[in-house]
Amino acid sequence: xxxxxxxxxxxxxxxxxxxxxxxxxxxxxxxxxxxxxxxxxxxxxxxxxxxxxxxxxxxxxxxxxxxxxxxxxxxxxxxxxxxxxxxxxxxxxxxxxxxxxxxxxxxxxxxxxxxxxxxxxxxxxxxxxxxxxxxxxxxxxxxxxxxxxxxxxxxxxxxxxxxxxxxxxxxxxxxxxxxxxxxxxxxxxxxxxxxxxxxxxxxxxxxxxxxxxxxxxxxxxxxxxxxxxxxxxxxxxxxxxxxxxxxxxxxxxxxxxxxxxxxxxxxxxxxxxxxxxxxxxxxxxxxxxxxxxxxxxxxxxxxxxxxxxxx
Numbered sequence: 001x002x003x004x005x006x007x008x009x010x011x012x013x014x015x016x017x018x019x020x021x022x023x024x025x026x027x028x029x030x031x032x033x034x035x036x037x038x039x040x041x042x043x044x045x046x047x048x049x050x051x052x053x054x055x056x057x058x059x060x061x062x063x064x065x066x067x068x069x070x071x072x073x074x075x076x077x078x079x080x081x082x083x084x085x086x087x088x089x090x091x092x093x094x095x096x097x098x099x100x101x102x103x104x105x106x107x108x109x110x111x112x113x114x115x116x117x118x119x120x121x122x123x124x125x126x127x128x129x130x131x132x133x134x135x136x137x138x139x140x141x142x143x144x145x146x147x148x149x150x151x152x153x154x155x156x157x158x159x160x161x162x163x164x165x166x167x168x169x170x171x172x173x174x175x176x177x178x179x180x181x182x183x184x185x186x187x188x189x190x191x192x193x194x195x196x197x198x199x200x201x202x203x204x205x206x207x208x209x210x211x212x213x214x215x216x217x218x219x220x221x222x223x224x225x226x227x228x229x230x231x232x233x234x235x236x237x238x239x240x241x242x243x244x245x246x247x248x249x250x251x252x253x254x255x256x257x258x259x260x261x262x263x264x265x266x267x268x269x270x271x272x273x274x275x276x277x278x279x280x281x282x283x284x285x286x287x288x289x290x291x292x293x294x295x296x297x298x299x300x301x302x303x304x305x306x307x308x309x310x311x
Contacts, residue, residue: 274299
């Protein structure tokens with residue numbers, strides 16, 4: 001289940017999860033959750049009706065889909081949450097069969113706060129320690145407020161930097177078409193900012209980068225996103241409305257879904273995926289044109305997983 005095919009941050013790991021599933025001989029399909037709880041729940045119920053053995057959900061927390069997850073559990077379907085927060089059913093059991101973990105030494109909360117901290121550190125560095133930040137918060141997923149908290153905690157360490165304004169943008173704004181107008185209004189209302197933190201690179205591609213360019217302030221404002229995609233790397237390369245991003249391999253994230261499912265089915269403990277992050281800007285870690293982000297040196301996670309799955 002992709003959190004929403006309109007978002008590359010959802011579509012890329014969902015496609016990778018399907019490819020990984022097929023590589024072990026499973027048949028797999030992707031359902032578009034359409035950036036809404038009703039869509040996510042509908043996808044789960046579609047999977048149950050189709051007799052799915054495993055349903056993995058990319059970027060979808062438990063709470064908005066608790067009812068559908070309960071139905072999946074009752075039907076004996078293994079459910080995997082990727083970049084997701086679990087919740088308790090009646091009796092204290094978790095509703096997901098398992099959730100993935102990026103790194104062994106970081107909890108879900110710590111990993112996402114680190115993303116926000118890296119955004120803030122880059123903006124502070126880009127503004128010579130005097131960042132005046134417009135912080136955009138993504139309130140829908142549990143990771144959104146955690147990223148925002150990571151920004152706040154880091155900015156508090158620098159006396160000449162501050163979060164000047166906070167703007168909430170949710171999936172409903174994207175679906176309704178209000179994304180760009182809402183952001184542009186905040187940009188107009190805050191003429192003194194010199195830094196912007198965006199919590200979803202898909203939004204920059206969907207119009208926020210162009211809104212920054214159209215404002216005439218692109219050269220005055222340092223902009224960092226998160227997730228990373230070839231389209232965003234092109235914006236960074238050309239200096240069009242985006243200067244940096246906190247990136248990780250979204251496809252690798254998708255592979256962790258299949259690894260977790262295999263381990264649940266084998267009654268083995270789920271292992272951390274080993275997925276770290278790096279800041280990408282025009283001078284650091286920028287992939288070749290048209291290429292997705294990967295770590296340097298390149299880690300061939302697909303081959304490593306294939307070797308593990310053959311045992």
